[in-house]
Amino acid sequence: MNTAVHPDPQGSLIEDLKRGNSSAYKKAVREYSPGMLAVARFYLDYSSAEEIVQDCWVTVIDAIHKFEGRSSLKTWLHRIVANRCKNKLRSSKREVAIDFSESLEPELANRFNATGRWDLPPSLKFHESADTLMENDALSDCLDKHLSALPETQRSALMLYEAHQHKSEDVCNILDVSASNLRVLLHRARQKIFLMVETFQETGEC
Amino acid sequence: MLMCRDLAGIASDYIDGELTGRRNLSVKMHLMMCKHCRSFIGNLRASTDLMKAHSSSKPDEEFIRRIDERVAEALKTRKPRDGNNE
Numbered sequence: 001m002n003t004a005v006h007p008d009p010q011g012s013l014i015e016d017l018k019r020g021n022s023s024a025y026k027k028a029v030r031e032y033s034p035g036m037l038a039v040a041r042f043y044l045d046y047s048s049a050e051e052i053v054q055d056c057w058v059t060v061i062d063a064i065h066k067f068e069g070r071s072s073l074k075t076w077l078h079r080i081v082a083n084r085c086k087n088k089l090r091s092s093k094r095e096v097a098i099d100f101s102e103s104l105e106p107e108l109a110n111r112f113n114a115t116g117r118w119d120l121p122p123s124l125k126f127h128e129s130a131d132t133l134m135e136n137d138a139l140s141d142c143l144d145k146h147l148s149a150l151p152e153t154q155r156s157a158l159m160l161y162e163a164h165q166h167k168s169e170d171v172c173n174i175l176d177v178s179a180s181n182l183r184v185l186l187h188r189a190r191q192k193i194f195l196m197v198e199t200f201q202e203t204g205e206c
Numbered sequence: 207m208l209m210c211r212d213l214a215g216i217a218s219d220y221i222d223g224e225l226t227g228r229r230n231l232s233v234k235m236h237l238m239m240c241k242h243c244r245s246f247i248g249n250l251r252a253s254t255d256l257m258k259a260h261s262s263s264k265p266d267e268e269f270i271r272r273i274d275e276r277v278a279e280a281l282k283t284r285k286p287r288d289g290n291n292e
Contacts, residue, residue, distance in 0.1 A: 020284055025277045033273055034265050054273050058280045104215055116209030121242035124249040130259035143260045162254055163261040168222075187218035190254055197253040 010073055017064045029057060032074055035164040036081045042156035042175050043085035043096055052088065056080050075170055078160070082174045098153045098181070105191045124198045139197075142206035146196040154189035157182055208232045213243050217250055 016024030033053055040049035059080065067076055089095065103109065111120040126133070134140055147155060153175075160171045161182075172182050200206060213236055219225050220233050237244050 020281055022278060022281055025281065026274055029273045029277060030265060030270055033270060034261070037269065050269060050272070054276045057273055057277050061277070061280050061284055104211070108214060109211075112209075112211040112214075116211040118210045118242040118246075122246045122249050124245070124252070126249070126252045130252070130255040133256055134259045139256075140260060143257060147257065147261070158254075158257070159261060162258045168224075183219055183222075183224060186222070187215075190218050190221075190250055193257050194250050194253040197256060198249070 011069075014064070014067065014069070014073060017060070018067075020061070025057075025061075028073075032077050033057075035074060035160065036077055038156045038159035038164065039078045039081045039174055040085055041152050043082070043089055048088070049085075052081060052084050056084060059084075074164065075166065075174075078164075078166070078170075078174045082176070086176065096153065098177070098185075099151065105188065105195060107195050108191055122194075122198065124194075124201055138204070138206070139200055142196065142200050143193075145206055146193065150189055150192060154185050154192075157185035158189040158193075161186060208236045210236075210240060210243050210246075213237075213240075214246060217247055221247065221251055221254075 013024055013028060017028060036053045036056060037049055040052045043049070044052065056077070060077065063080070067073070071079075111118060113119040150158070157171060157175060157177075160166045160174065161168070166174070168179060168182060171177075172179055175182070177185070196206075213220075213233060216225065216229070216233065220230065225233060237247065
């Protein structure tokens with residue numbers, strides 16, 4: 001008799017995946033694919049990244065039996081995607097070009113005077129929660145536009161760290177970057193998002 | 207002395223708690239005296255929260271559908287392990 005107890009929902013999801021349960025796959029695909037795509041987009045263009053994510057899910061059907069739970073399912077999936085992307089880059093002898101320069105965004109750097117104090121201080125004021133603000137379709141569309149315009153490397157780092165809540169060391173491992181380079185990617189991406197939201201709040205324009 | 211421009215350069219590290227003791231302390235001291243930098247740190251946090259709320263709200267349905275199809279196709283060719291395929 002099977003007396004195994006799975007107190008955490010992820011445990012039972014993993015067991016269902018191991019049994020090949022199609023509903024479990026639908027649930028897992030919906031939950032984990034956006035993060036897997038964020039990993040793949042760090043390394044590859046959109047269509048190659050999407051193809052890799054699809055291929056990884058097919059791999060997962062066979063490989064899930066080897067999953068021993070040493071990391072979370074999410075981290076395990078993200079590592080599979082990263083390894084596959086790295087192999088693809090290696091076989092095509094390409095590298096990811098990343099700008100790790102630490103400067104402030106020019107638009108932000110120009111807002112300080114010669115003594116380093118604010119000349120044009122931040123004007124944003126948030127009176128509502130992020131979830132309430134996101135009900136504004138125009139703001140949501142604007143965020144879409146600016147997130148798409150971020151360099152892939154910055155966007156992937158930001159998504160994995162913020163939206164998918166990986167620890168720094170996991171992001172470094174998955175994206176193959178040093179801790180200090182991850183800091184630069186996050187720093188630059190956040191500045192851009194801040195500037196975009198500020199412009200939108202001030203002018204209503206994207 | 208830490209100036210506003212310097213603080214803007216390390217604001218992201220401060221938010222994530224990545225600054226070492228002395229550096230962290232100098233940011234805190236600066237923030238006590240400078241309302242513009244307090245506002246900047248608050249705004250940087252809030253705009254990141256917005257990005258987080260945004261990206262978790264809308265998965266790309268077409269992208270998900272295409273994966274569902276690939277997975278469903280692949281599952282058909284595998285033998286169910288425990289005879290429980292649904």
